[in-house]
Amino acid sequence: MKKAFVTGWPIHHSKSPDLHGFWLKQYGIEGSYEAVAVEPENFQQFLKNLPKSGFSGGNVTIPHKETAFANVDHLDKAAKTIGAVNTLWLENQRLCGGNTDTYGFSANMDQFAPDWEHGKTAIVLGAGGASRAIIFSLLEKGYQEIHVINRTLERAENLARLFGDKCHAHGWTSIPDLMPKTDFIINTTSIGMAGSDVSMMPDLSTLPKSAIVTDIVYTPLETPFLKSANDLGLETVDGLGMLLHQAVPGFEKWFGIRPEVTDELRQHILGLT
Numbered sequence: 092m093k094k095a096f097v098t099g100w101p102i103h104h105s106k107s108p109d110l111h112g113f114w115l116k117q118y119g120i121e122g123s124y125e126a127v128a129v130e131p132e133n134f135q136q137f138l139k140n141l142p143k144s145g146f147s148g149g150n151v152t153i154p155h156k157e158t159a160f161a162n163v164d165h166l167d168k169a170a171k172t173i174g175a176v177n178t179l180w181l182e183n184q185r186l187c188g189g190n191t192d193t194y195g196f197s198a199n200m201d202q203f204a205p206d207w208e209h210g211k212t213a214i215v216l217g218a219g220g221a222s223r224a225i226i227f228s229l230l231e232k233g234y235q236e237i238h239v240i241n242r243t244l245e246r247a248e249n250l251a252r253l254f255g256d257k258c259h260a261h262g263w264t265s266i267p268d269l270m271p272k273t274d275f276i277i278n279t280t281s282i283g284m285a286g287s288d289v290s291m292m293p294d295l296s297t298l299p300k301s302a303i304v305t306d307i308v309y310t311p312l313e314t315p316f317l318k319s320a321n322d323l324g325l326e327t328v329d330g331l332g333m334l335l336h337q338a339v340p341g342f343e344k345w346f347g348i349r350p351e352v353t354d355e356l357r358q359h360i361l362g363l364t
Contacts, residue, residue, distance in 0.1 A: 092122055092287075093120070093123075093147050093345060094123045094124075094125070094146050095122070095123070095341070095345040095346070096125050096126070096127045096146055096149035096150070097152060097290055098125070098126075098127045098134075098137065098151055098155060099128070099151070099154070100128060100129060100153075102114035102128045103126065105152065106334070106360060107152075107338065108125060109360065110335065111124035111338065111342060113356055113359050113360075114342055114350040117350070118346075120346050131155070131158070138158075138163070138179075141179070141181070141186055142181060142184050147154055148178070148345050149178075149341075149345075150338075151178070152178055156176055156177055156220065157175055159188055160174055160175075160313055163186045164187065165182070165185055165187045165188075166189070167190070169190040169191070169193045170190040172227050172253075173192070173220075173223040173224050174306070176189065177190050177191060178191050178340065178344075180345065190224060191340045191341060192224035193231070195332075196228045197228045197232070198338075198339070200228075201284055202332060203328045204303050204305075204326055206332070207232070209274075210303070211234060211235045212236040212238075212273050212275075213236070214275070214276040215229075215277050215279065216241075216279060216280050216282070217241060218239055218249070218277035219279060219282055221307055222239065223250065223253070225279065225307075226250070226254050230258075234275075236257060236259065237254070237257055237259070238261055239251050239259065239261070240261045240262070240284075242262070242263050245258035263291065264292045267294070270298050271298070274299070275305075276302065276305075277306075278304050278308070279307050282316060292315065295323055298356050304327045305327065306330050307330040309333075309334060312331060314329075314330075317329060335357065336352055338350075
């Protein structure tokens with residue numbers, strides 16, 4: 092029986108067991124996918140033990156992504172660029188690490204707003220780990236200008252520097268000047284969510300009518316950021332699909348079948364939120 096896992100600290104909140112469990116049942120695979128809580132100080136040993144653990148591989152979430160990056164035998168292109176690993180698998184007893192967040196982001200956009208690939212200028216709100224995967228996706232699709240906007244300018248500058256001259260850093264006050272020339276805006280921050288500073292919510296009304304708006308948060312499915320865009324009649328894509336699609340490559344590596352992201356799966360996961 093093939094086994095896979097998701098590990099983090101804490102890990103009880105993860106929806107990955109429900110997601111992969113849905114596919115295991117759907118495809119009639121005799122296998123398991125379980126949540127494994129590993130404290131940060133024990134994670135390197137956890138990685139060392141993997142080849143003999145009986146697991147085919149698994150997912151890695153906060154706070155272990157950077158440690159996984161530094162302790163695998165082989166990295167895929169996305170993981171090398173992003174500097175973090177979220178998917179592990181074994182090849183000839185070698186521990187391999189990849190980052191499927193970039194695939195998940197692109198596949199979600201391909202499914203719900205395929206015209207996103209024709210854009211040239213994008214705004215990425217936030218400069219955390221998710222922003223790296225998204226910038227990588229944008230560059231792969233041929234975007235010519237990517238504006239990283241963060242409340243702390245230094246963090247935006249550090250991130251932009253990693254991706255070269257097509258990536259530019261700005262503080263929050265630059266948003267109004269950039270909006271009218273933007274094809275695609277991606278929110279990776281908590282702005283507009285419960286307990287956050289609502290005054291930080293950007294005014295989306297100066298975006299071109301053809302602009303696409305997405306938020307990587309999926310609880311709630313229509314975040315305040317997306318509601319603002321929907322009220323203006325802009326094309327929007329929610330963040331749930333990124334979660335679902337990023338799981339596809341790992342499942343295929345561990346269980347040998349490439350699963351499909353269907354509306355039935357979306358409804359199943361939504362029923363758990």
